[in-house]
Amino acid sequence: MVIGVQLGPTRVAATTLRDSKLGDPLVRPTERSDAAALLDQLEAMVDSVRSEDVVAVGLGVPRIVDQESGCVISTARPAAPATNGSVELPLADVPLRDELHERLGLPVVVDSTANVAALAEAHDEDVIPVTEHLVMLVVATGVTAGLVLGGRIYRGAGGAAGALGHTILGLDLGGTVPAAMGFPQPGSLEYVASGHALDRIATVAGRVHPDSALAKFRAQGKPVLGPAVIEAALDGDASAARMVEIWGQRIGVGVANAIHTFDPDEVVIGGEAARAGALLLEPARRVALEYVLPGLGSRTTIRLARHGASGALLGAALLARQAATGA
Secondary structure (H helix, E strand, O other), X not given: OEEEEEEOOOEEEEEEEEOOEEOOOEEEEOOOOOHHHHHHHHHHHHHHHOOOOOOOEEEEEOOOEEOOOOEEOOOOEOOEOOOOOOOOOOOEOOEXXXXXXXXXXXXXXXXXXXXXXXXXXXXXXXXXXXOOOEEEEEEOOOEEEEEEEOOEEOOOOOOOOOOHHHOEOOOOOOOOOOOOOOOOOOOEHXXXXXXXHHHHHHHHHHHHOOOOHHHHHHXXXXXXXXXXXXXXXXXXXXXXXXXXXXXXXXXXXXXXXXXXXXXXXXXXXXXXHXXXXXXXXXXXXXXXXXXXXXXXXXXXXXXXXXOHHHHHHHHHHHHHHHHHXXX
């Protein structure tokens, strides 16, 4: 028995994993007042779901984690505040792993939400490992990525190996390299393919196609945002479907880059983008295979996430199991 915890900006979920079965999750709004209050909440939630045979706890957080110190790494820059709509958690430089270990009296492992979600995707529905080399692109408000290489999470030297959202897809190099403009950088995968990128596409679409469902949202004074685009596309609105297709094409370039870099067995698309289903997957797959070098990608499966919203929670529990068994 192990426990998985998924810490998000707005909610925390905790559950048990015994053999291949996840328990019913305990879910609470995230306590963001300060680090001590959040640690108190995490401790209380683990205690609420734990039993005597629990051997380890895994925690997924939506940030980069330094594996040597167990601290969440702050990537905020005062001169260039985050523009991806993220909510700050009071965990910068907090020794999260050691604090929870001391409080709980159990081994605790902490990693990014993207990494633990990727670990889950390397396992099938029966929680059996089925993939050795996998890249997961989590496309939501921003774009993050998780890497599983050789069956284990790959983190790099400082825990940030999956920061693929900040790779550059396009840059005007007609003259000198332009000065950095803050994050996400214009031309980066996150800038052109995140949920906010779909918001920008949708705003234009609502003006260009006056008979579309998106234009009706605008006429009613409602914001034309990505979730509305996805819903309209799934309901058969041609204009919305075209916007999702363009979004998928952009993600496809990121998939091609992942194939060139890692030559994985699978590239998995998760997060909000996965809700669009085949409307997004097919253009992403098509563009990716057009952009990879001839002969590459033939062994790479490009698919949507199989575990859905429970993926990060399952992955956190699997991370705890790996730590407990040494497997």
